[in-house]
Amino acid sequence: MIRIENVSLRHGSAEILHDISLTIPKGGITALIGPNGAGKSSLLSLIARLQPLQSGTISIDGFPVDTTPNRDLARIIAILRQDSIVASRLRVRELVGFSRFPHSRGRLTAEDRVVIDQSLQQFDLADLADRFIDTLSGGQRQRALVAMAFAQATDYLLLDEPLNNLDMYFARDLMRSLRRIADENGKTVVIVLHDINQAGAYADRIIAMKAGRIAADGSPAELLRPEILQAIFGFRMEVADMGGTPVVLHFR
Amino acid sequence: MSTAAVKQSPLTGWIAGLVLAILFVLSLFTGVDELPFGRVLSDGRGIELVLVSRLPRTLAAILAGASLAIAGLIMQTLARNRYVEPSTAGTAQSAELGILLVTLLWPAANLLTKGLIASAAALIGTSLFLATAHRLPPTQPFLVPLFGLVYGGVIGAAVTFVAWQADLLQYLSIWTNGDFSGVLRGRYELLWLGALMVVFAWFIADRLTIMTLGRDASIGLGIDYRRMLQLGLVIVSVISALSVVIVGVIPFVGLVVPNIVSRLMGDNLRGTLPAVAASGAVLVLGCDILGRLIRHPYEVPVGTVMGCVGGLIFLWLLFRRPSDV
Numbered sequence: 388m389i390r391i392e393n394v395s396l397r398h399g400s401a402e403i404l405h406d407i408s409l410t411i412p413k414g415g416i417t418a419l420i421g422p423n424g425a426g427k428s429s430l431l432s433l434i435a436r437l438q439p440l441q442s443g444t445i446s447i448d449g450f451p452v453d454t455t456p457n458r459d460l461a462r463i464i465a466i467l468r469q470d471s472i473v474a475s476r477l478r479v480r481e482l483v484g485f486s487r488f489p490h491s492r493g494r495l496t497a498e499d500r501v502v503i504d505q506s507l508q509q510f511d512l513a514d515l516a517d518r519f520i521d522t523l524s525g526g527q528r529q530r531a532l533v534a535m536a537f538a539q540a541t542d543y544l545l546l547d548e549p550l551n552n553l554d555m556y557f558a559r560d561l562m563r564s565l566r567r568i569a570d571e572n573g574k575t576v577v578i579v580l581h582d583i584n585q586a587g588a589y590a591d592r593i594i595a596m597k598a599g600r601i602a603a604d605g606s607p608a609e610l611l612r613p614e615i616l617q618a619i620f621g622f623r624m625e626v627a628d629m630g631g632t633p634v635v636l637h638f639r
Numbered sequence: 640m641s642t643a644a645v646k647q648s649p650l651t652g653w654i655a656g657l658v659l660a661i662l663f664v665l666s667l668f669t670g671v672d673e674l675p676f677g678r679v680l681s682d683g684r685g686i687e688l689v690l691v692s693r694l695p696r697t698l699a700a701i702l703a704g705a706s707l708a709i710a711g712l713i714m715q716t717l718a719r720n721r722y723v724e725p726s727t728a729g730t731a732q733s734a735e736l737g738i739l740l741v742t743l744l745w746p747a748a749n750l751l752t753k754g755l756i757a758s759a760a761a762l763i764g765t766s767l768f769l770a771t772a773h774r775l776p777p778t779q780p781f782l783v784p785l786f787g788l789v790y791g792g793v794i795g796a797a798v799t800f801v802a803w804q805a806d807l808l809q810y811l812s813i814w815t816n817g818d819f820s821g822v823l824r825g826r827y828e829l830l831w832l833g834a835l836m837v838v839f840a841w842f843i844a845d846r847l848t849i850m851t852l853g854r855d856a857s858i859g860l861g862i863d864y865r866r867m868l869q870l871g872l873v874i875v876s877v878i879s880a881l882s883v884v885i886v887g888v889i890p891f892v893g894l895v896v897p898n899i900v901s902r903l904m905g906d907n908l909r910g911t912l913p914a915v916a917a918s919g920a921v922l923v924l925g926c927d928i929l930g931r932l933i934r935h936p937y938e939v940p941v942g943t944v945m946g947c948v949g950g951l952i953f954l955w956l957l958f959r960r961p962s963d964v
């Protein structure tokens with residue numbers, strides 16, 4: 388369980404997050420949505436201890452993120468940042484392999500290799516495994532980064548806009564993979580999505596943020612309604628029902 | 640991580656190792672005094688010459704070359720920029736300032752003391768460089784080496800000014816232009832400390848590679864990013880300072896060698912570190928031998944030879960795009 392209590396964040400005079408309290412139970416997919424600048428990435432990076440907590444507390448499975456040793460947390464939680472850039476010339480397999488560092492500290496075990504291979508298979512990277520990252524397309528690189536986060540094999544997975552650069556095939560593929568690890572392995576996924584229809588189709592719960600606050604929180608059916616979406620995004624959109632799945636016609 | 644890199648490292652590594660062995664032998668028989676192969680064993684004076692001068696000189700070139708190439712590699716890892724190296728970003732200049740101050744304030748200090756104080760000065764200078772470099776916008780990668788040049792230039796100017804004031808200018812060139820001709824038994828052994836740093840770097844190679852992925856990715860993988868930065872800084876500073884104290888500044892090794900190896904083998908340091916070290920040794924020893932041959936029986940200092948050779952290699956690197964696999 389991720390427990391967030393009274394978390395606020397300021398950069399200079401700007402208040403980025405206002406007194407956020409939130410509990411994300413273990414298991415399932417939670418989607419974070421909201422306009423640009425709402426504070427989604429900031430919240431994720433606080434949970435993943437990438438920036439120091441200014442006020443409030445965050446704990447994961449009871450471990451406070453600000454006092455638990457970094458390497459212990461690395462076995463519990465993995466994060467893929469929104470704007471990850473890999474400037475080093477590493478092969479895909481090497482990059483994915485480094486995600487095992489928290490477990491084996493550099494000496495790959497047989498189990499590590501199995502996990503790495505599975506992750507490469509899962510994201511259709513087996514053919515690209517020996518290519519250097521800097522020779523891949525944007526979408527292939529994004530898949531390699533997602534595969535890396537997967538192979539870290541933590542109970543909690545934080546993904547900040549992982550669908551960026553992915554084509555429809557791989558976007559759907561990634562969401563189905565997330566659904567599978569949530570259902571079969573009991574993983575907890577927190578994912579920032581801009582495509583609210585992906586959120587509607589795959590998430591168990593949607594949390595909408597706006598201007599540093601939580602604007603709405605509920606199941607897809609509760610949340611994807613014209614009036615709520617208008618309050619969050621500032622324009623009116625129709626919502627259709629496709630056999631139980633709400634589909635937001637945000638493009639019209 | 641020792642998966643793919645190890646598979647293709649033998650080739651580059653072995654070639655560099657073989658060339659190094661050939662140069663090693665060549666270096667023992669190249670110099671002002673004629674020393675034909677046959678005379679080494681038959682003539683006591685020949686053995687003496689090898690043990691007192693030629694072997695120390697050869698080892699010094701190998702140690703300095705290998706460790707400077709590694710220092711450059713680590714500096715590039717810490718700065719997350721491929722175009723910085725200790726001799727152009729204030730590390731070497733800070734070390735010079737340190738030695739100059741010891742020479743002024745405590746002329747009787749031994750080499751070890753000088754080396755330690757130079758290392759401390761290099762550490763301070765490099766930390767300041769890195770703190771600033773990390774604040775520069777990552778979207779403009781050439782700002783970092785540019786800032787390094789200016790920063791190193793300012794410290795270098797301070798060094799010259801102090802030396803001029805203290806009437807020590809003639810000493811200065813001992814440190815600012817690398818030269819192995821003065822290396823004798825008993826005067827170079829501190830360079831083994833640099834080799835120790837290389838071994839240490841090999842132990843933390845995985846962590847260093849992860850650091851090239853950036854601060855957030857490193858923390859996400861459970862690495863103590865700040866401590867690793869500090870460790871890296873110590874390695875870079877000690878290696879650079881020791882080689883400045885013992886032989887003087889040798890430019891470009893730390894810049895061109897890691898870049899060439901990266902293009903050939905990638906950036907997985909566990910696999911590339913040995914090749915970087917071996918290639919650095921080849922380049923420096925090769926340039927030193929060249930310096931002994933060009934105007935035989937006179938010598939051209941290795942710093943000068945490397946300035947030309949390294950500069951040319953660097954230009955070639957800039958104009959030739961990396962080959963894709």
Ligand SMILES: Nc1ncnc2c1ncn2[C@@H]1O[C@H](COP(=O)(O)OP(=O)(O)O)[C@@H](O)[C@H]1O
Nearest residue numbers: 398401403421422423424425426427428429430
């Ligand atoms: N390092 C920073 N310094 C100042 N402001 C920042 C910094 N990081 C983020 N912000 C601001 O915080 C707000 C929230 O950003 P972010 O969490 O990235 O939003 P989102 O991911 O929802 O688009 C934005 O207004 C952004 O400008």
Ligand SMILES: [Mg+2]
Nearest residue numbers: 427428469547
């Ligand atoms: Mg964001």
